[in-house]
Amino acid sequence: xxxxxxxxxxxxxxxxxxxxxxxxxxxxxxxxxxxxxxxxxxxxxxxxxxxxxxxxxxxxxxxxxxxxxxxxxxxxxxxxxxxxxxxxxxxxxxxxxxxxxxxxxxxxxxxxxxxxxxxxxxxxxxxxxxxxxxxxxxxxxxxxxxxxxxxxxxxxxxxxxxxxxxxxxxxxxxxxxxxxxxxxxxxxxxxxxxxxxxxxxxxxxxxxxxxxxxxxxxxxxxxxxxxxxxxxxxxxxxxxxxxxxxxxxxxxxxxxxxxxxxxxxxxxxxxxxxxxxxxxxxxxxxxxxxxxxxxxxxxxxxxxxxxxxxxxxxxxxxxxxxxxxxxxxxxxxxxxxxxxxxxxxxxxxxxxxxxxxxxxxxxxxxxxxxxxxxxxxxxxxxxxxxxxxxxxxxxxxxxxxxxxxxxxxxxxxxxxxxxxxxxxxxxxxxxxxxxxxxxxxxxxx
Amino acid sequence: xxxxxxxxxxxxxxxxxxxxxxxxxxxxxxxxxxxxxxxxxxxxxxxxxxxxxxxxxxxxxxxxxxxxxxxxxxxxxxxxxxxxxxxxxxxxxxxxxxxxxxxxxxxxxxxxxxxxxxxxxxxxxxxxxxxxxxxxxxxxxxxxxxxxxxxxxxxxxxxxxxxxxxxxxxxxxxxxxxxxxxxxxxxxxxxxxxxxxxxxxxxxxxxxxxxxxxxxxxxxxxxxxxxxxxxxxxxxxxxxxxxxxxxxxxxxxxxxxxxxxxxxxxxxxxxxxxxxxxxxxxxxxxxxx
Numbered sequence: 131x132x133x134x135x136x137x138x139x140x141x142x143x144x145x146x147x148x149x150x151x152x153x154x155x156x157x158x159x160x161x162x163x164x165x166x167x168x169x170x171x172x173x174x175x176x177x178x179x180x181x182x183x184x185x186x187x188x189x190x191x192x193x194x195x196x197x198x199x200x201x202x203x204x205x206x207x208x209x210x211x212x213x214x215x216x217x218x219x220x221x222x223x224x225x226x227x228x229x230x231x232x233x234x235x236x237x238x239x240x241x242x243x244x245x246x247x248x249x250x251x252x253x254x255x256x257x258x259x260x261x262x263x264x265x266x267x268x269x270x271x272x273x274x275x276x277x278x279x280x281x282x283x284x285x286x287x288x289x290x291x292x293x294x295x296x297x298x299x300x301x302x303x304x305x306x307x308x309x310x311x312x313x314x315x316x317x318x319x320x321x322x323x324x325x326x327x328x329x330x331x332x333x334x335x336x337x338x339x340x341x342x343x344x345x346x347x348x349x350x351x352x353x354x355x356x357x358x359x360x361x362x363x364x365x366x367x368x369x370x371x372x373x374x375x376x377x378x379x380x381x382x383x384x385x386x387x388x389x390x391x392x393x394x395x396x397x398x399x400x401x402x403x404x405x406x407x408x409x410x411x412x413x414x415x416x417x418x419x420x421x422x423x424x425x426x427x428x429x430x431x432x433x434x435x436x437x438x439x440x441x442x443x444x445x446x447x448x449x450x451x452x453x454x455x456x457x458x459x460x461x462x463x464x465x466x467x468x469x470x471x472x473x474x475x476x477x478x479x480x481x482x483x484x485x486x487x488x489x490x491x492x493x494x495x496x497x498x499x500x501x502x503x504x505x506x507x508x509x510x511x512x513x514x515x516x517x518x519x520x521x522x523x524x525x526x527x528x529x530x531x532x533x534x535x536x537x538x539x540x541x542x543x544x545x546x547x548x549x550x551x552x553x554x555x556x557x558x559x560x561x562x563x564x565x566x567x568x569x570x571x572x573x574x575x
Numbered sequence: 576x577x578x579x580x581x582x583x584x585x586x587x588x589x590x591x592x593x594x595x596x597x598x599x600x601x602x603x604x605x606x607x608x609x610x611x612x613x614x615x616x617x618x619x620x621x622x623x624x625x626x627x628x629x630x631x632x633x634x635x636x637x638x639x640x641x642x643x644x645x646x647x648x649x650x651x652x653x654x655x656x657x658x659x660x661x662x663x664x665x666x667x668x669x670x671x672x673x674x675x676x677x678x679x680x681x682x683x684x685x686x687x688x689x690x691x692x693x694x695x696x697x698x699x700x701x702x703x704x705x706x707x708x709x710x711x712x713x714x715x716x717x718x719x720x721x722x723x724x725x726x727x728x729x730x731x732x733x734x735x736x737x738x739x740x741x742x743x744x745x746x747x748x749x750x751x752x753x754x755x756x757x758x759x760x761x762x763x764x765x766x767x768x769x770x771x772x773x774x775x776x777x778x779x780x781x782x783x784x785x786x787x788x789x790x791x792x793x794x795x796x797x798x799x800x801x802x803x804x805x806x807x808x809x810x811x812x813x814x815x816x817x818x819x820x821x822x823x824x825x826x827x828x829x830x831x832x833x834x835x836x837x838x839x840x841x842x843x844x845x846x847x848x849x850x851x852x853x854x855x856x857x858x859x860x861x862x863x864x
Binding site for chain 1: 593595596597599600601616617620621622625628630632683688699700701702704705748775840858861862
């Protein structure tokens, strides 16, 4: 193996979380003064105060060689972001040690330090400096940044007048021209339109191709598969798998499939599971028309969802939403909603519904699932969400392997609309020109 | 596979390779890492530049405001304290006397105001990228200097109008500017760090500044303070720099070398203490802002 770029030994991070509801991690002086006698009393008795501890990282060790492109995957709350924050020195570990060999650049968001009142030009210098570039470096790269962002006409306009697309392009352009030896990236690709995401991924591939070390934290298993050579799976703040990207993703997907979805799964993670608990999904499966559970379908297949739910408090009716997220940007690309009933329901009621998506013409890719059950008139409390708690739906082209994600000839977008081409009338006698003989009209998906 | 970084690393003998950065939990007190701060000097300059640009872009009146505000204050002091109360002004026209104190105080107050809340305003930065956190409050120390130089230009005009001619003491003005900057930075390190811990500190700030100004020789001269209280009065670090500005600009004031020494010592203690305090609490900034 080549020289070490990052060495992590027994890294752990403990957060204090407020026990009382609505308690902030910071205090007001007034509170402090009022609480002083009580706290002194508690301390005298050797009791801890009202904070609870939460170990975001428990014991993480690994070593990354120079030039490796490592993807860090894991569910929400597995500790991915905390690891990245420690490695980029934003926060300190509670225990353990990390050594970094080389200049490090961290991209934890797009547009770090951007200020809406300043012009594009001013923001390039500001953001570049915040990301750790020297002024002279930024000046040298200035033209390239502007060209990459395609904003040359508006470079002296305050960025508050930019469209969100322009803003994102400019922000990424600055980041993309950082030249660290080690690049830490956190899901910054979860922004922008599909075409721009491709450009960003392409740029990251370039960086990786230059032999620099890349540390990529993402939900986006498609991008991880494409970019990374090695994968590290984090689970509950520990390394659960570490190996080639394919083997780690295989472990990850197996874990997702093994996880039984019931009324308790992920309930403590507000990013995956929300709502009051008045209604909960109790079982979820995705299957084909033969009833076999699976998550990989070909374009044109029928996808069947079998969803069970239990009502725990009186509710008026039930409606279910099945939505597909984009594997890239994670926005919801489409959804279907069915009202199961509008009748009053009593606690203890449970039921199972089957929702079919016939002839699914979505382009090949991975689509994380977002499942939602609520009262028939959506209520702000009585609902349940399973957000990316199941394996993603994988759509493959008929019988063939998954398309290369960055193939420029591949049509863009999520939906495959049927289309047909015919030849328009041509001038009658232009003998010199070769005639295009139209193919028989046919529908292309 | 031969990027520039590669080549550089290959050329190094293996034994020389030391980690660029070691990340470990730290405890206890630590001093300012001046070397690191120096490598981030471009960031400091750009952050200060951002403050200046935003200030002049967002206020409609822009530079007019910077000129008018101290001028109006000086006028009111002249009428109230000079004319009505007939306070002494150490032999200078009252408006020139008052203005020279106001510009020193205004610089000091501007640094405190901007730096005090700076860590909260830039919370997004703190949670998203690493750089020496000191750069954020320090930027205010430098950005407020722009307003100070505008005020000094107005001061020059006033001196010409009132026929006050500068003396050799003007050459020592930079020393007093540095004394003011160090004092202001010291206090603002305390304020900005306390602000992260105690969010209601912001509300106490205007009150604190108001009381502090009244306790400093901005609108009046130190000479009205009875002799026996002078030493105690001198413990207020603002006394020395306000009177120091006056002394170097107008050529005389009721300042004594003893006072400058006391204040410099107080300023130094506040600064060093602030720096250690800031370094101590900065570890938790990202987790609590």
